Amino acid sequence: MRKGQYTFVTGFLILPVALYLVFVIWPYIQTFGYSLTDWQGQSQDFSFVGLDNYVALAKDDVFLGAVWHNILYLVFVPVVTILLALFFAFMLNAGGRSKAGGVAGVAGSKFYKIVYFFPQVLSLAILAVLFGAVYRSDSGGMLNGLLMKIGLVDQDQPVEWLNEPNYVLWALLAVVVWHGVGFYLVLFSAAMQSIPRDIYEAALIDGAGRAQSFFRITLPLLWDSVQTAWVYLGIVAMDMFILVSTMTAPGGEFGGGPDHHSEVMSTVMMRNFLIFGKSGYACAMGVVMLLLTLILSVVTLRATRRERLEF
Amino acid sequence: MGSTSAQNGTPEQGGVGRRNLIKRSAALGLISVPAMGFLSACASGGGDDDKSDKPKGEKTKDNPFGVAKGGKLDVVVFKGGYGDDYAKAWEASFEKKWGVTAAHTGTQEITGKLQPRFNAGNPPDIIDDSGAQKIKIDVLNKNGQLLDLAAVLDAPSIDDPSKKVRDTLIPGTLDAGILEGKTVALNYIYTVWGLWYSGKLFKDKGWTEPKTWDEFLAICKDATKQGIGGLAHQGKFPYYINVAIMDLIAKKGGLDAMKAIDNLDPKAFVGSDAAKEAVEAVYEVVEKGYLMPGTNGLTHTESQTRWNQYKAAFITSGSWLENEQLKQTPDDFDMKFMPMPLLPGSAMPYEAIRAGSGEPFIIPSKAANLAEAQEFMRMMLSKEWSSLFAKEANSLTILADGVDPNVKLRPGTQSTVEASKKAGTNTFRFLYTEWYSEMDTEIQNASNELMAKRIQPAEWLKRAQAAVDKAAKTPAAQKNHRS
Numbered sequence: 176m177r178k179g180q181y182t183f184v185t186g187f188l189i190l191p192v193a194l195y196l197v198f199v200i201w202p203y204i205q206t207f208g209y210s211l212t213d214w215q216g217q218s219q220d221f222s223f224v225g226l227d228n229y230v231a232l233a234k235d236d237v238f239l240g241a242v243w244h245n246i247l248y249l250v251f252v253p254v255v256t257i258l259l260a261l262f263f264a265f266m267l268n269a270g271g272r273s274k275a276g277g278v279a280g281v282a283g284s285k286f287y288k289i290v291y292f293f294p295q296v297l298s299l300a301i302l303a304v305l306f307g308a309v310y311r312s313d314s315g316g317m318l319n320g321l322l323m324k325i326g327l328v329d330q331d332q333p334v335e336w337l338n339e340p341n342y343v344l345w346a347l348l349a350v351v352v353w354h355g356v357g358f359y360l361v362l363f364s365a366a367m368q369s370i371p372r373d374i375y376e377a378a379l380i381d382g383a384g385r386a387q388s389f390f391r392i393t394l395p396l397l398w399d400s401v402q403t404a405w406v407y408l409g410i411v412a413m414d415m416f417i418l419v420s421t422m423t424a425p426g427g428e429f430g431g432g433p434d435h436h437s438e439v440m441s442t443v444m445m446r447n448f449l450i451f452g453k454s455g456y457a458c459a460m461g462v463v464m465l466l467l468t469l470i471l472s473v474v475t476l477r478a479t480r481r482e483r484l485e486f
Numbered sequence: 487m488g489s490t491s492a493q494n495g496t497p498e499q500g501g502v503g504r505r506n507l508i509k510r511s512a513a514l515g516l517i518s519v520p521a522m523g524f525l526s527a528c529a530s531g532g533g534d535d536d537k538s539d540k541p542k543g544e545k546t547k548d549n550p551f552g553v554a555k556g557g558k559l560d561v562v563v564f565k566g567g568y569g570d571d572y573a574k575a576w577e578a579s580f581e582k583k584w585g586v587t588a589a590h591t592g593t594q595e596i597t598g599k600l601q602p603r604f605n606a607g608n609p610p611d612i613i614d615d616s617g618a619q620k621i622k623i624d625v626l627n628k629n630g631q632l633l634d635l636a637a638v639l640d641a642p643s644i645d646d647p648s649k650k651v652r653d654t655l656i657p658g659t660l661d662a663g664i665l666e667g668k669t670v671a672l673n674y675i676y677t678v679w680g681l682w683y684s685g686k687l688f689k690d691k692g693w694t695e696p697k698t699w700d701e702f703l704a705i706c707k708d709a710t711k712q713g714i715g716g717l718a719h720q721g722k723f724p725y726y727i728n729v730a731i732m733d734l735i736a737k738k739g740g741l742d743a744m745k746a747i748d749n750l751d752p753k754a755f756v757g758s759d760a761a762k763e764a765v766e767a768v769y770e771v772v773e774k775g776y777l778m779p780g781t782n783g784l785t786h787t788e789s790q791t792r793w794n795q796y797k798a799a800f801i802t803s804g805s806w807l808e809n810e811q812l813k814q815t816p817d818d819f820d821m822k823f824m825p826m827p828l829l830p831g832s833a834m835p836y837e838a839i840r841a842g843s844g845e846p847f848i849i850p851s852k853a854a855n856l857a858e859a860q861e862f863m864r865m866m867l868s869k870e871w872s873s874l875f876a877k878e879a880n881s882l883t884i885l886a887d888g889v890d891p892n893v894k895l896r897p898g899t900q901s902t903v904e905a906s907k908k909a910g911t912n913t914f915r916f917l918y919t920e921w922y923s924e925m926d927t928e929i930q931n932a933s934n935e936l937m938a939k940r941i942q943p944a945e946w947l948k949r950a951q952a953a954v955d956k957a958a959k960t961p962a963a964q965k966n967h968r969s
């Protein structure tokens with residue numbers, strides 16, 4: 176490097192690094208500090224309690240339940256979303272057979288692509304209202320209304336979707352998947368379009384069916400995109416805050432009901448932080464969340480590492 | 487086409503490939519996006535600002551707190567069912583009288599807007615700390631953020647300077663704002679809780695206000711037969727059904743049964759006959775199928791609107807119900823309030839109601855303009871301002887006879903006035919909801935399970951007792967006590 180270049184580069188780096196330190200790293204450190212205190216969140220008076228908060232956390236059934244729910248989401252949100260998105264993307268891009276014998280999407284695929292993307296345009300807050308109406312627990316709800324019309328549900332005993340311990344997690348999962356599939360479909364479509372047609376055509380000539388060309392060609396060449404999708408969906412699964420807190424019955428504030436059956440870590444944390452005045456304790460939860468996400472992201476990236484193909 | 491091991495190699499070999507870079511930044515995102523949002527919520531500002539010198543007024547009989555001309559006042563009001571027009575009217579009147587500039591904030595996000603200010607030591611001067619996102623009073627108080635309002639309550643009343651402000655209020659209405667022996671919140675709105683029904687529906691069906699639980703069940707049964715739900719409640723917020731359960735406990739067992747709960751008695755629920763009978767009575771409604779279908783999963787507005795559409799005979803709520811439902815209520819609905827019906831052998835008469843005050847106004851102890859805030863609160867308790875409130879918000883205040891007779895009230899509010907006249911001194915008010923947020927939440931959860939038929943009354947009692955026992959271990963339990 177030429178003389179003075181280091182100074183030049185450093186000059187550009189100082190500001191972003193400083194911002195990062197002040198607004199990302201420093202809050203982390205502060206939070207860890209608070210997690211060792213009995214801070215109540217409304218003043219700067221608190222005392223040091225050591226690891227008491229962490230010990231209490233290990234015995235907190237509500238929080239442990241929430242961790243479990245997050246893990247469930249972590250498994251199901253990416254798997255279901257990616258599988259559906261891959262399936263649709265494949266059908267839209269290589270699922271059909273064009274007249275000339277080449278590879279194309281099913282009929283009307285351009286239209287579908289736009290329609291599938293719609294849910295992504297809506298914000299989660301709107302989704303919560305929308306699906307609130309779908310899952311409404313009386314005959315005014317869309318699902319209940321439909322089920323009553325076809326006689327599957329008794330008029331006087333509607334299904335309380337979000338108030339049933341056995342349904343609530345799945346009801347929310349459906350919303351997340353509904354929201355996410357369109358986006359990942361577009362992502363995978365883009366990646367699929369960069370796969371050269373001649374590969375498919377060669378496979379076609381060799382007599383490969385749709386399933387074979389998907390598993391032998393599309394999926395391996397798409398692995399990078401899938402991995403990225405997995406990481407992003409992991410973020411969604413670790414969060415879930417907006418949907419749980421606005422759609423479910425409150426186990427106290429911030430949702431999580433009925434009776435903590437849909438609780439996720441963030442809702443438990445917010446309730447302790449803001450409502451119960453146990454802010455130090457909530458900060459300990461925050462630190463645990465950070466650790467868990469760290470571990471999970473490392474594991475995800477390791478587990479999905481593969482030999483890469485280039486074309 | 488081939489392997490890209492070279493590109494994919496370690497940084498020593500060939501640097502980070504483009505895809506690797508994307509992958510890594512995605513991984514960083516996974517860590518930092520959720521973590522940052524939540525963790526930075528924990529981080530606080532901190533540090534107090536020095537209060538600059540302000541003009542100080544002379545303390546006189548008419549100006550007991552020494553408000554000076556040219557001062558300032560920062561008012562934050564919860565903009566909920568009562569709107570915030572009343573506060574604007576007050577502020578205009580205050581500015582005119584004292585020459586003070588008032589800053590007004592009407593919001594529903596009390597916690598979001600105010601918590602950082604409390605933490606940083608520059609809170610507003612007077613706050614209506616209400617609504618779903620209020621900062622819990624017990625939490626604020628534990629942190630020494632609330633001014634003891636004794637000075638305001640002992641100051642001379644505006645309407646009659648020979649009386650103290652505290653002596654012009656409806657008896658018992660200050661109770662809800664007492665924490666650890668000090669009045670730290672002024673619950674300004676006089677509220678009653680109980681059952682509500684439509685006068686029109688009852689007239690059409692030939693029903694009359696039930697005085698006993700059996701009569702109540704009979705109406706529920708008749709209603710169910712005619713395709714109307716019996717009891718509706720705001721299922722997503724079990725707070726409301728707790729009104730029914732707790733009121734039955736208080737009326738059956740008397741004030742002692744209520745105080746046992748507030749004072750965290752080891753036999754508050756398990757071992758209390760009143761509690762047992764009350765919960766079993768409410769459960770009977772569930773068991774016999776008298777609940778409005780789906781009510782367990784509805785929000786407060788959804789179930790109240792259904793009730794307004796004559797889909798249920800009764801609903802539990804407090805006296806804000808009429809205001810909340812103004813737009814949904816048919817013109818001839820004739821909304822009516824009634825006390826909880828009696829269980830056999832009740833200690834209190836039928837007329838007894840849960841009555842008290844809601845909508846807590848607080849003055850932060852670190853407020854910059856304490857004198858102005860205190861004077862503002864003193865003026866809130868004048869006839870003029872109380873009538874202003876009744877006019878703008880269609881609700882009563884805790885000022886005794888505080889509403890000018892020219893202000894016309896709506897039928898529901900009017901029926902609460904009559905009910906509280908009939909109740910006389912037979913009123914009661916639970917305080918655990920203000921004292922112990924966590925216990926309240928746990929009892930609400932249990933009630934939600936009970937209404938959904940997932941637990942039985944015996945289990946409800948156990949869970950409620952467990953919540954009480956847990957609260958008894960908190961430090962606050964040593965200071966909160968009522969006799």
